[in-house]
Amino acid sequence: MFTSNHTAARRPTARKWLAATAGFAFAATGAISSAQAQDTIKVGVLHSLSGTMAISETTLKDTVLFMIDEQNKKGGVNGKKLEAVVVDPASNWPLFAEKARELIAKNKVAVVFGCWTSVSRKSVLPVFKELNSILFYPVQYEGEESEYNVFYTGAAPNQQAIPAVDYLMSKEGGSVKRWVLAGTDYVYPRTTNKILEAYLKSKGVKQEDIMINYTPFGHSDWQTIVSDIKKFGSAGKKTGVVSTINGDANVPFYKELGNQGIKATDIPVVAFSVGEEELAGLDTKPLLGHLAAWNYFQSVKSPGNTEFIKKWQAFTKNPKRTTNDPMEATVIGFNMWVKAVEKVKTTDATKVIDALPGITAPNLTGGTSTMLPNHHITKPVFVGEIKGDGQFDVVWKTKGLVPGDAWTDFLPGSKDLESDWVKLKCGNYNTVTKKCGGQAS
Amino acid sequence: MGKFRDRILAIVFAIGLIVSAAGLAHAGPYEDALEKLTTDDYADTADAVTAVATSGNPMAAPLIAALQDGRLQFSAKDKKVFIKTVDDKLIDAETGKPFDGAPPDDLDAVRVNNRLRGVIDAANGALTLMAPDAAKRYESAQAVFKSRDAAVLPAVEKALEAEKIPRVKKVLTEARAAILLGADDTSPADKIAAINIIRDRGDQDSLALIESLPADTPAEVRAAATAASAQIQRNLAIWNTVQNLWYGLSLGSVLLLAAIGLAITFGVMGVINMAHGEMVMLGAYVTYVVQEIIRTRYPGLFDYSLAIALPLAFIFSAAVGIAIERSVIRFLYGRPLETLLATWGISLVLQQAVRVAFGPTNKEVGNPSWMSGAFDLGGILITYNRMWIILFTGIVFAALLAMLRFTRLGLEMRAVTQNRQMAAAVGIRTARIDALTFGLGSGIAGLAGVALSQIDNVSPNLGQGYIIDSFMVVVFGGVGNLWGTLVGALTLGIANKFLEPFAGAVLAKIAILVFIILFIQKRPRGMFALKGRAIEA
Structure with missing residues (x-):
């Protein structure tokens, strides 16, 4: 994007302004790492600090910095201090690949924590494969992927979407019979909704009782859709909304729900992308009782969580700073990486990747998560209701930890695939044709 | 004698014990229900609510109201339930008397979930x-x-x-x-x-x-039902059209509000101002700052926060606009490509500046009570915030027209736009008018920001969502014509809302874009083209 600026800057009068503008933008966006000592282990942080996704990703950058700070207080890893290398891919998908290359090839980082959107993850995959490095991906996603170089510490669909739907179907959740699947129009909602639709049909829900709706990114005029949901919901059967609406569009969506008077007792909305951070921009009183499904809530009471929140708020010097699910996933991933590096006594990517499956790390809600051979982890699933103070009240949780399933069992093509990097050395082994390299349809 | 007395005493004692034990056992359904409220179990709480509602105890209604508002507290250790009053005092739910002692240390709110809220509503329905x-x-x-x-x-x-x-x-x-x-x-x-x-x-x-x-x-009932259902469907179809029209009007007014400032800077002055969206964003952040100050210092004024924010947002955005015009844009008049790039750079700088100052996350801007909720009008639901925004847009539009038509500044602005040399020749300071015009456009964008803060995210990205739409409206309506902007915004809004139910939000947006591209092929100057020399800039 800056190339066009430079071309234009050849005109003499405009030059100084454009240079100043571009300089400003550069200086403001890049958090440039300071002095680089020789005997440190470098940790790459690949999260957008500017652009649309900065709203979500900046917190994760702070989380990695916080974890590095904590680890260094304990003496670092293998006797070496950790050093963060922060780059800003500016919510620009091709730039993610460039910045990943810069981190691995130029800065020689041992591991990268980064990406939020699936498209940014897909964009960096070839780089990580080519240069054989490690990426920890901390966000809930649509599954249908398991790569040798990537560790997925966020939820797969069976660790978030499916348990949430199960809850709404249960008596406690209101015995929902009619479903609205509403999402932003991109890969995560589309795949998740495809999986959910297949799952609902397998549970005997009829086609006419499922309404699927997609909206563009940053959609702000929800009047028609909310009134459609209301109409769909007044057909006499208990209706629930499963929302995969992306972060930014949620505030106007919930405001419209509140204004049109849709209460959680009439039509509950369960969201997969709304956490404590998103609620910070909202008056939550009209949303009382609407739901979110996550593997972590700030309100979960456990000694580990209480201590984490205290330290985090001290680190950020903000006593009101919230925590959220992708933060916890980052923390778990970070701790697992530290353990693996300590186990093999090196940061060599191949050795660390081979050591990671089987490594355990405590999660903040009181359990212990394990890295599985398919590079996903075991996590508990919680359903929380929005409270008046912008936090969630956990109303339901799974009995134990749920192992992440890379390939869903509810889509044809994907259900025959299996991922096992320990025994099979393959991320997409087809159990029918007994071949590695099977494709999901 | 002494022995006899002892025996009597013992008997009396025993009877007393039995009576009091019986008293405990038959404390009544209300008291039993209270105990169930201390188990922190949703099923028990649901049973308790039903029992309390039918107990006829005078404390039933306040207890259920407290549960609904999250003011019902319990102590699992002491098996006691308290109602917390609005001014933070505890009332013993059993006796209804104020609780004087020190509150138990494990005091916690009785939790409710959606099923319980349904039970509470049903219980309340009968009670209220x-x-x-x-x-x-x-x-x-x-x-x-x-x-x-x-x-x-x-x-x-x-x-x-x-x-x-x-x-x-x-x-x-x-x-x-x-x-x-x-x-x-x-x-x-x-x-x-x-x-x-x-x-x-x-x-x-x-x-x-x-x-x-x-x-x-029975058949006769069924026939009546079929007829009734057909009639309702006919009615609903009519109301549905009205509802779509209203939604379209509302979307159109938002588009108009965002575009009207651009209609001045782009339409009237010919400056391709990519930082226009950021002026809107700054207006929204002014609203946020005003609300923060009101919240911490003068909570009573909250309902007036928007009225206070309006002039401040106008002045602030206008000042930023004038600063941009004086420092950058005035050097680039007549060079659209450079203007586009420079203003785009400015928009990035402003976004990042706000991100650094306020953080990247959304800020909460509350709706004053008169902008929350909705009312029924015939068969349609009208939300207050949308209604006020439509009215506000109308007022801003009328005020702007009046300003251009009746004030000296407006006259000079029109003169400069129509013929710069001639205007300068009759003694108008064109440079000053340029700055003021740009300031006016930016100030109106600031006003739009105050309104948009009520329906959208207040985040550094706020402006980006509106910049494309704004350009679309201005180009479609006809560059340099405020009435064209009005008609353009409303047409696009209504067309979008009528397409949405059939095509979905994504396809509707695409269809509108394709339509505009085709329209511009046919009429490159938009719906209401200015004729003559005026537009040669």
């Missing part, structure tokens, strides 16, 4: 059908209409007799009809009468109710 507040009675009658709980029928009939206000009476009648229609022992004639009452209500819920009749319904 006779409430002194008419709005509450109306609400609970609506709740009964939805729940159609046959057990409430006697309460509904009693309330119906006592009810004086026609609005509430109507809903009560409808609620009674809904219950009767669902009951097995209602005679066919009564059922037909019930269908007619529900038909006149005529909304989506009524339609669902009438269509959900069981298969073994």
Whole structure:
């Protein structure tokens, strides 16, 4: 994007302004790492600090910095201090690949924590494969992927979407019979909704009782859709909304729900992308009782969580700073990486990747998560209701930890695939044709 | 003698014990229910609510109200339940008397989930059908209409007799009809009468109710139901069109509000101002800052926060606009490409500056009470915030037209736009007018920001979402023509809302874009093109 600026800057009068503008933008966006000592282990942080996704990703950058700070207080890893290398891919998908290359090839980082959107993850995959490095991906996603170089510490669909739907179907959740699947129009909602639709049909829900709706990114005029949901919901059967609406569009969506008077007792909305951070921009009183499904809530009471929140708020010097699910996933991933590096006594990517499956790390809600051979982890699933103070009240949780399933069992093509990097050395082994390299349809 | 006395005493004691034990065991359903509220289990709480509601205890209504508001506290250790008053005092739920001692240290709120809220609403429905507040009675009658709980029928009939206000009476009648229609022992004639009452209500819920009749319904009832359902559907179709029109008007007004400032800077001055969206964003952040100050210092003024924010947002955005014009844009007049790039750079700088100053996350801008909620108008639902935004857009538009038409500044602005050299020749300081015009456009964008903060995210990205739409409106309406912007915005808004139900939000947006591209091919100067030399900039 800056190339066009430079071309234009050849005109003499405009030059100084454009240079100043571009300089400003550069200086403001890049958090440039300071002095680089020789005997440190470098940790790459690949999260957008500017652009649309900065709203979500900046917190994760702070989380990695916080974890590095904590680890260094304990003496670092293998006797070496950790050093963060922060780059800003500016919510620009091709730039993610460039910045990943810069981190691995130029800065020689041992591991990268980064990406939020699936498209940014897909964009960096070839780089990580080519240069054989490690990426920890901390966000809930649509599954249908398991790569040798990537560790997925966020939820797969069976660790978030499916348990949430199960809850709404249960008596406690209101015995929902009619479903609205509403999402932003991109890969995560589309795949998740495809999986959910297949799952609902397998549970005997009829086609006419499922309404699927997609909206563009940053959609702000929800009047028609909310009134459609209301109409769909007044057909006499208990209706629930499963929302995969992306972060930014949620505030106007919930405001419209509140204004049109849709209460959680009439039509509950369960969201997969709304956490404590998103609620910070909202008056939550009209949303009382609407739901979110996550593997972590700030309100979960456990000694580990209480201590984490205290330290985090001290680190950020903000006593009101919230925590959220992708933060916890980052923390778990970070701790697992530290353990693996300590186990093999090196940061060599191949050795660390081979050591990671089987490594355990405590999660903040009181359990212990394990890295599985398919590079996903075991996590508990919680359903929380929005409270008046912008936090969630956990109303339901799974009995134990749920192992992440890379390939869903509810889509044809994907259900025959299996991922096992320990025994099979393959991320997409087809159990029918007994071949590695099977494709999901 | 002494022995005898001892024995008597012992007997008295024993009787006393038995009596008191019996007293404990038969403390009544209300007291039993209270104990269930201390187990922190949703099923127990649900049982307790039903028991409390039917106990007839005078504390039942305040207890359920407290539970609903999250003010009901319990101590698991002491097995005691307290009602927390609005001013943070504890009342013992058993006795109804203020609690004086030190509150137990494990005091926690009784938790509710959605199923419980449903139970509470149902319990409340019966309890508040006779409430002194008419709005509450109306609400609970609506709740009964939805729940159609046959057990409430006697309460509904009693309330119906006592009810004086026609609005509430109507809903009560409808609620009674809904219950009767669902009951097995209602005679066919009564059922037909019930269908007619529900038909006149005529909304989506009524339609669902009438269509959900069981298969073994007598033929004459079924015929009445079919007719009623057809009539409701006809009515709904008409109201649906009206509703779409309203939504379109509302979307159009938002587009107009965002575009109207651009209509001045781009339309009138010919500056391609990519930082226009950021002026809107700055206006929204001014609203946020004003609300923060009000919240911490003068909470009583909250309902006036928007009125206070409006002039401040205008002044602030206008000042930033003038600063940009004086420092960058004035060097680039007549060079659209450079202007585009420079203003785009400015937009990035402003976004990042706000991100650094306020953080990247959304900021909460509250809706004042007069902008929250909705009311029914015939068969459509009108939300207050959208209604006020439509009115506000109208006022801003009229004020701007009046300013351009009747003030000296407006006259000079028009003169400079129409013929710069001639205007300069008659003594107008064109440079000053340029700055003021740009400031005016930016200031109006700031006003738009105040309004948009009520319906959208207040984040550094706020402006980006509107910049494309704004350009679309101005180009479609006709560059340099405010009326064109008005017609353009409303046309696009309404077209979008009529397409959306059929095509979905994504396709509707694409269709509108394709339409504009084709339209611009046919009429490159938009709907209302200015003629003559005026537009040669």
